[in-house]
Amino acid sequence: MKLLVLGGTHHVGRAVVEAALQRGDEVSTLNRGISRPPAPDVRALIADRTDTASVKTALGDGEWDAVIDTWIWAPRVVRDSARLLADRAGHYGYVSTRGVHRWPWPPAADESAPLVEADPGSEDGSDYGAAKRGGELAVLESFGERALLARAGMILGPYEDVGRIPWWLRRLEKGGRVLAPGPAEARLQYIDVRDLADWLLRSADRGLGGAYTATGRPRAITTEDLLTTALEVTGFATELVWAPADLMRREGLTLGLELGLYLPDGTVPSGMHDANTGAVFSAGLTIRPLRNTLADTWAWLQTEGDPAPHPDAPSTDTWIDAATEQRVLAQL
Structure with a gap:
């Protein structure tokens, strides 16, 4: 698979890059190039995500089978990236959060629980839940059924x-x-970052779309x-x-x-810690000890x-x- 990871140097992004390389995927990353050097065998694209012109230049005429995005701040940045990639990638996996659900979370909530209000064009990233929900809407705007929204719970593990x-x-x-x-x-209730990364990549292989509560077994x-x-x-x-x-x-x-x-x-x-995760396990998530x-x-x-x-x-x-x-x- 030709994979583009928007980010790729920290926590979830780093785990995705390492898992993809281990699988033999052809990996490109797009980030500012200042946090960590790119992993060996990665094609490093350098751009500031907040600068749409810079991102467009860095992407060039590249095309990818799938994109994984871990952005957590202003939704407008996700919207602009998704628009640029809509005709050059078949799948867009967005790492979101259970925080997109409106408080209080009901016991045993699944993906249908009420969501916070959000604006996909917002420049405000101060409200984490609203920013992530805005990012979800931005991805859906450009990718529709080709978008995977991974609403992660508590993420543990290396990085x-x-x-x-x-x-x-x-x-x-x-x-x-x-x-x-x-x-x-x-x-x-938790998920190992590497199990999340593996599931994101396997889902990209299948072209899986939709919203999933992406965490481990309840309690x-x-x-x-x-x-x-x-x-x-x-x-x-x-x-x-x-x-x-x-x-x-x-x-x-x-x-x-x-x-x-x-x-x-x-x-x-x-x-x-008791989210209903039946859907994500049915969609192939596996959890290590x-x-x-x-x-x-x-x-x-x-x-x-x-x-x-x-x-x-x-x-x-x-x-x-x-x-x-x-x-x-x-x-x-």
Whole structure:
């Protein structure tokens, strides 16, 4: 397959490029060329996505079987790229988010849950859900049934730059008693970035279109599964000390917010980790074991070091600082 990845240097985009090369696809990437050097055997097209003329020049007269786009800011940028590619690509896979659904998410929601209002021509990318929904509408405008909208849930695995598992692995590495956000039996739903990448590519092969909630099985693991498995694969001598949710709220801590255990106002959300994913599994999604996800994430961190934080990700310093952690541990 001739594949064009818009982005391709971070997180999902990087995973897509690596999976495509492993399959033997002919891969082009389009980005500014300043974050990471292109992978070997990739044709690197250099352009600023916000500059439509620059993108048009970089694309030249190229044609591709499929496009994968991971853009997260102003929808207008997606609209302009999709228009340029409408007659030169057979398939457009857009990495979206469950955040396009209107709050509150109903329990066991599927792809038919209500969506936020959005404008595909908007220059505003400050509202993540609205920006992604605008991107969806922009892709649909040019590609229609040839568009695949992958509404991802919590994405884990190597290359993560949003402060979830890398933060936890570094904290566990320090050893000692570690404050863990209770309850330990809280259920989580997630997807490994490489499983998402593989599914996007297989879907492009088939020309699959439509919207899919692209995450793993509902309530697949517990918070305790996540953290104890992290300890097992790393071998750290660390003791997890589980803090009741009401204590965390009284102390004003945000630890646990990164895993979607509660919302910024302290309420426990419905529908966060129990999305109905029947459609995406019927469409061929496969999921690797949690142990593999965590072990490979740790191996990546050891090899490459901590990633530069995503510009839109919250500061990981907000989860908890050492002094606050020790104060709360003393109460337990």
